[in-house]
Amino acid sequence: MKKSTNFEMFIQAKDYIDKYHSNNPLDFVTNVYIFYYMSGRFPNASMHNVCKVVEALRTHYMAEFSVIDDDLSSDDELPFE
Numbered sequence: 001m002k003k004s005t006n007f008e009m010f011i012q013a014k015d016y017i018d019k020y021h022s023n024n025p026l027d028f029v030t031n032v033y034i035f036y037y038m039s040g041r042f043p044n045a046s047m048h049n050v051c052k053v054v055e056a057l058r059t060h061y062m063a064e065f066s067v068i069d070d071d072l073s074s075d076d077e078l079p080f081e
Contacts, residue, residue: 003044009053013038014060026065029057 021028028034038050
């Protein structure tokens with residue numbers, strides 16, 4: 001299998017979450033379910049990279065559904081190299 005970049009994993013996981021968990025994406029990304037999905041979808045990804053992507057997804061959805069800090073709502077600054 002092709003090894004995906006963190007950005008590719010983020011986009012594919014976000015598309016999946018938006019399609020199948022749109023009613024409560026925060027529940028999906030804050031529970032262990034996200035790791036089951038990521039390990040099945042990206043079996044060649046290291047746990048380090050998976051954790052970075054999951055944290056970026058959590059930050060994205062927390063910002064999308066809260067009004068705490070508008071600066072977090074930008075995907076322009078994803079925490080990937």
